[in-house]
Amino acid sequence: MRIAGVSSRTDTGQLVKERHSTAWWVGNISKMTVVYTILIITALVFLYPYFWMVGNAFKTNEGFYTDPYRLIPEQFSLDAMRAALGIGRVHIYLKNSTIFAVVGVAGQLLVDALAAFAFARLSFRGRDVLFVLVLATLMLPYSVVLIPSYLIVYWFGLANTYVGVMLPGFAGAFGIFLLRQFFLNIPSELEDAARIDGATTFRIFWQIIVPLAKPALLTLGLFIFIFQWSSYVWPLIVLKDWDKYPLTVGIALFRSTTWTYWPNILAATTLGTLPLIALFLLVQRYIIGGITLSGLKG
Amino acid sequence: MQLAGASPSGNRPRWVRDLQRDALGYSFAGPAVILLVIFSIVAIVVSLWISFHEWTFLRDERPWVGLENYAKALDDPVFGKAFRNTARYAAIVVPAITGLGLLLALIGNEARQGRAVFRTIFFIPTLTPLVVLSFLWIWLFEPTGSFNIVLEKLGLPTPNWLMDPVMAPFAIIIMSVWAHVGYYMVIFMAGLADIPQIYYDASEVDGANIFQRFWHITLPLLRNTLIFVVVILAIGAFQVFDQVYLMTRGGPDNSTEVMQALIYKQGFEFFHMGYASAMAWYLFAAIAFFTAIQMRIFRSQQLY
Numbered sequence: 130m131r132i133a134g135v136s137s138r139t140d141t142g143q144l145v146k147e148r149h150s151t152a153w154w155v156g157n158i159s160k161m162t163v164v165y166t167i168l169i170i171t172a173l174v175f176l177y178p179y180f181w182m183v184g185n186a187f188k189t190n191e192g193f194y195t196d197p198y199r200l201i202p203e204q205f206s207l208d209a210m211r212a213a214l215g216i217g218r219v220h221i222y223l224k225n226s227t228i229f230a231v232v233g234v235a236g237q238l239l240v241d242a243l244a245a246f247a248f249a250r251l252s253f254r255g256r257d258v259l260f261v262l263v264l265a266t267l268m269l270p271y272s273v274v275l276i277p278s279y280l281i282v283y284w285f286g287l288a289n290t291y292v293g294v295m296l297p298g299f300a301g302a303f304g305i306f307l308l309r310q311f312f313l314n315i316p317s318e319l320e321d322a323a324r325i326d327g328a329t330t331f332r333i334f335w336q337i338i339v340p341l342a343k344p345a346l347l348t349l350g351l352f353i354f355i356f357q358w359s360s361y362v363w364p365l366i367v368l369k370d371w372d373k374y375p376l377t378v379g380i381a382l383f384r385s386t387t388w389t390y391w392p393n394i395l396a397a398t399t400l401g402t403l404p405l406i407a408l409f410l411l412v413q414r415y416i417i418g419g420i421t422l423s424g425l426k427g
Numbered sequence: 428m429q430l431a432g433a434s435p436s437g438n439r440p441r442w443v444r445d446l447q448r449d450a451l452g453y454s455f456a457g458p459a460v461i462l463l464v465i466f467s468i469v470a471i472v473v474s475l476w477i478s479f480h481e482w483t484f485l486r487d488e489r490p491w492v493g494l495e496n497y498a499k500a501l502d503d504p505v506f507g508k509a510f511r512n513t514a515r516y517a518a519i520v521v522p523a524i525t526g527l528g529l530l531l532a533l534i535g536n537e538a539r540q541g542r543a544v545f546r547t548i549f550f551i552p553t554l555t556p557l558v559v560l561s562f563l564w565i566w567l568f569e570p571t572g573s574f575n576i577v578l579e580k581l582g583l584p585t586p587n588w589l590m591d592p593v594m595a596p597f598a599i600i601i602m603s604v605w606a607h608v609g610y611y612m613v614i615f616m617a618g619l620a621d622i623p624q625i626y627y628d629a630s631e632v633d634g635a636n637i638f639q640r641f642w643h644i645t646l647p648l649l650r651n652t653l654i655f656v657v658v659i660l661a662i663g664a665f666q667v668f669d670q671v672y673l674m675t676r677g678g679p680d681n682s683t684e685v686m687q688a689l690i691y692k693q694g695f696e697f698f699h700m701g702y703a704s705a706m707a708w709y710l711f712a713a714i715a716f717f718t719a720i721q722m723r724i725f726r727s728q729q730l731y
Contacts, residue, residue: 164537171531172548175609178563179551181573197566198573244459253452254445259460266467270714272666272687273707276694277473278466300462330451359556361669366695377558381673384562391566398559405554413547 179402186210186396193392209392210400219397221372222379226358226401229294229375233357234350236299242346244300245308246334250320260309267302279366289369298357304349311345312338351412358405376401474704482701489701496705506706509677509684510713516600516685517664517717523604525656528611533645535612536619546616549609557606561673564602565589568674592682595675599683602670607663611656618652619645654725658718665714686710 149157180200185193186209188202196203213219247253248260278297279288287293315338323333339346361377368374371382380401383394478496480489500506535545552560567574568588575585588598626644635643646653668687671677677684677692686706694703 160537161539164534167534168538168545172545174605175548175551177573178560178567181566182563198576240458240462244456247452247455251448251452251455253449256452256456259456262468263460263463266463269467269471270662270666270711272690273474273704273711274467274470275690276700276704276707277470277477279695280473280477280700281465281470297462297466300459300466302463302467305459330455334455355554359558361556361558362691377556380562381558384673394562398562402555402559406551409550409554410547413550 182395182402183399185392186399188392190390190392197391206392209390209396212390212393213396213400217383217393217397218371218379219376219400222374222376222397223400223404225291225373225379226375226377228291229360229364230354230357232291233295233298234353236295237301237304237353238346238350240300241304241349242308242339242342243334244305245312246338248305249309249312250317250338251330263302263305267306275362275366278363282367288367289373290367291373293367294364294373294375297363298353301353304353307349308342308345311342315341347412351409354408355405474707477701478704478708480701482699482704484698484700492701496702497708499702500706500709505681505684506689506709508681509686509689510709512596512682512684513665513667513686513710514713515596516603516667517661519600520603520607520664520667521657521660523600524608524611524660525653527604527608528656529615529649531608531612532615532619533641535616546613549612551609552606553610555606557669558673560602560606561670564598564605564670565674568598568602589675590679592680595679595683599667599671599674602674603667606670607660611660614656615649615652618649622648650725654722657725658721661717661721662714665710665717686713 181198184200184202185197187205187207189204189206189208192202192204192206244263248256248263282288282293282296285293285296287296319337319341320333323337328336358375359377360375361381364375365378365381368378371379374382376397380394380397383397477489479491479493481492481496482489531549535542535549538545566572569575570585570587574588578585586594588594622645626648627640630640630644666687667685668691671683671685671688672691675683677688687710690703690706690710693699693706
């Protein structure tokens with residue numbers, strides 16, 4: 130991992146490699162103590178709400194109200210989990226969230242990659258104008274397009290449907306930009322060789338470009354997944370029936386309905402949070418690498 | 428059968444070949460371009476159009492009202508309050524996240540062991556929907572909640588964060604900084620990793636201290652990352668919605684009302700879509716204005 134390989138900057142040992150003085154060692158150790166103290170305290174600040182959430186998800190309702198700040202339940206209970214999945218309908222919300230995220234990722238990756246391939250590798254009239262048009266859409270704030278997007282979805286007869294929720298997300302200007310940059314760096318010899326062998330353009334795209342772009346596609350896919358899984362206001366607007374709600378909209382309903390049953394709410398949020406964290410831990414080296422790769426640094 | 432290497436369309440007229448080439452390009456780029464045109468270009472035209480009408484979902488009659496919606500927003504005290512609240516939120520959250528994110532990245536970079544572990548932990552809030560984080564922070568901000576327990580131990584005052592009109596905006600700000608700082612720390616760490624070590628070694632020979640090194644090497648060479656972070660953060664801050672809508676609903680006494688929440692309420696709770704669209708255009712103008720200013724400041728500053 131590249132970041133881990135970088136040596137410490139203020140490390141005077143970089144210059145005077147041999148024989149450190151006692152003063153150097155004392156200075157270095159006290160510096161590391163400060164660094165790790167700050168990092169550990171900060172890490173606890175980030176982790177504490179999660180410990181609290183998971184701990185309380187396994188309490189009984191009385192156990193919760195007796196001492197809501199106790200992290201390890203006095204009496205371990207699966208009641209809240211059962212209630213969240215039963216009356217809380219969290220299993221339905223989880224299913225919907227998974228559909229929105231998985232189909233959203235697959236759809237956007239395909240549509241973005243096809244367009245990025247056209248802009249990077251094909252020549253046709255109006256190509257550059259269209260690409261500038263795509264980039265221009267990046268500058269529009271979400272708030273301006275929110276109301277008209279809903280009206281368009283409504284006019285298409287797609288309000289309160291899965292397709293209505295997913296359709297606008299099937300194309301992303303940022304994804305097209307990112308993948309185009311990646312495709313431009315793939316040497317054209319491979320493509321030329323395949324073309325001489327009589328491969329169609331689509332086959333070149335599917336069998337040469339897409340496999341070579343796997344790291345970029347994976348990174349982009351993860352970002353889309355996180356975005357779709359966390360998306361709240363758009364599905365809230367488009368959907369009317371609770372059985373189509375994703376987890377975010379479903380959980381927000383608890384704010385008004387089962388308000389007093391906090392362990393149930395926390396069981397629901399636990400179920401909604403852990404899949405994404407688990408997914409991230411599985412593939413995190415791609416996503417961290419991807420921040421460098423995506424040229425986010427300008 | 429064609430000979431290998433011969434173009435399959437070699438003996439067709441040039442204009443046919445051009446058309447085929449164009450058709451191929453359009454069929455690849457088409458789905459994305461059509462979707463983006465509908466949900467961006469057509470959408471802004473629709474937004475502009477309905478902002479000139481008294482447009483509601485409840486009636487078929489949608490009379491043209493010219494600039495009335497825009498004028499109405501300026502006379503609306505809640506709109507003014509939401510605008511000021513949003514500006515204050517952005518003015519605090521953007522520098523706070525930029526500064527803390529950079530500080531955490533610098534400290535994290537000093538750690539020899541376990542850097543990846545800390546980075547992962549700081550990234551976890553980014554992976555959690557803001558809806559979930561809002562629920563957790565509602566409890567953390569309870570009058571006797573964990574946040575106040577810590578404050579009490581430090582001998583600080585313990586307000587009723589979400590119910591106090593003075594403190595509620597700061598509760599939202601604290602929660603938002605906590606939720607977003609980890610992502611920007613990871614971006615800053617990637618930026619720091621790109622600065623060649625040799626500059627630091629050279630400055631060491633020249634006897635530069637830690638602050639001089641930060642000011643003359645780290646900051647100038649991190650400039651592109653900084654521009655990216657500040658611009659993206661500001662655009663996001665002006666559109667803050669989820670945590671406000673879920674934690675305070677804009678209350679108490681409109682003290683946390685923000686633009687995006689007001690647009691949502693007017694558009695989808697009261698169905699005044701024309702009025703809501705006019706407010707969205709004010710927000711768009713504000714975002715464009717501040718982005719332009721930021722770009723100008725960054726461009727004019729000769730950092731190296």
